Amino acid sequence: MALKLKWLAASCVVMNFCGTVAFAQAFGIEMGTSISNLEVKSEIGNGKFEVVAPVTHSEFESYLVNSADSTGVCMVTGIGGRYGNDSYGLNVLASFDKLDAALSKKYGKYEDLDFIRNGALWRDSDEWVMAIRQNERVKQSVWSNETGSTLPDDITEILLTIRAMSHDTAWIHIQYRFANSSACEAALSKAGDDAL
Template sequence: MRFQQRKAVVCLISIIALSGCQPNASPASTSAQAEHPAAPQPSPAAAHVTYDGPFGLRMGLSPAEAKAAIPSLEESDQGQGIYRASSVPVPHPDFESYSLLFSQKSGLCKIVAIGKDIQSGDTGYEVRSAFDALDKAITSKYGKGKKYDFTSERYDSPEFWMMHLLKKNRTLAKLWSTEEGSNLTSNLDSIALEAGATDMSTGYLVMRYEFQNMPDCVAEGEAEKNKGL
C-alpha cells in the first residue's frame, strides 16, 4: 500500500513538472513573461558596398559614394580632393592605410595604398621579398610590366642597400601600363609598386592605381595651385 501511494506521489510530481512546459502556461507564468519581455533582436547589418575595381572601388566614384563603401573615409588637409581611410571594401593585408584622389568633374581618379612597416636588415632582403611577392600577384592579374631596380650611388655594395633606399639613392619599383604591354582592366591607366624606407631598418611598399580620368585630377590640381598667380 505504501509502495502504491509513493508511486502515485512520484507520478503526480512528474505530471506537474511536465505541465509547466506545455504551451498553455499558468496566468502567473504569463504575467511574468509580460513583465520581462524577450530582448529585441538586432537589425541586420547594412549591405557591404563593393565595386569591381582595385580594393573594391572603381573609377568615377564621388566622395559620397566612396564614403558609403568606406565608413572610415575622411577628407585630408593635404590638398584638394584628397581623402584618407584606414580600410577599403576589399583590403589587402600588406597595407595599413589608403589615400583616394577625387576630381570634382569625374570622381575617383587615383588610389594610393600605403604598406605596413617591414623590418629589414642592411641588405633589404625582407623589403625585396615583400616587393617580389606583390610583383608576382599583380603580374599574374595584369600581365607584364617594367621593373626599375638600380642605384645612383657609385658603390653598390649589398650592405648599403637600405641606406641607399632611405636616402632615395636606390630605386626599386615596377610600372604596369598599356605602353608596357600590361592587360589593364577596370578603366585603369597605370599601376605602380614602389619600395621606400623610414629608417635604416624599416621599409615599406606603396601601390598606386591611376584611372583613365587622372588628367582631370591633374588639371584641377594645377588650377588650384596656380589660382593665386
C-alpha cells in the first residue's frame, strides 16, 4: 500500500511538472528551430506556418509559428477553442483566469490590460464579447522584461489575449515572442520586398 501511494505521489509530481513545461518551452518549440524540424500542417504565408506542437495544452486547438530561413522560429502562437453562446464572456474569462494564474506562477509579474475604450458603443455586460469583437474592449496579460517578469533568456514577451469572432463567440490566444523576433521580422519583410 505504501509503495502504491509513493508511486501515485511521484506520478502527480511528474504530471504537474509536465503541465508547466508546455508554457516554459512554448509548446515544446524552441527559438531558432528550423521549420524543417517541425511537422507542418499548412503554410499560411509570409513566414507563418500551422504546425503540430510537440507539447500541447488542452485549451489550444492549433499552433502557429513565424519563421524565416535565416533565424528559424521566432514566434509561437496557440489558438484556443471557441467559447460560443457566451455574450457575457463568463466562460472564456474563467479559462483565461486559469491560464493567467499558471503563467503568473511561472513567470511572475505582468501587466494586466483590462479596459473598455472611451466612446465605446458596446458597453453593457451582455455585450462583453461584442466589445472585444469590435476592438472596443481589451483583455490581455503581458509578461516581459519591461513588466518585471522572470522570463527565460530566449523569450522576450508572452501575450495572453481574449479575441472574438462574433457577438457571443470568443477564444483565447497566446503568443510567445522569442529574442530573435526582430531579426526574423526584418528577414521576412526583406523577402516580401524582394518579391516586388
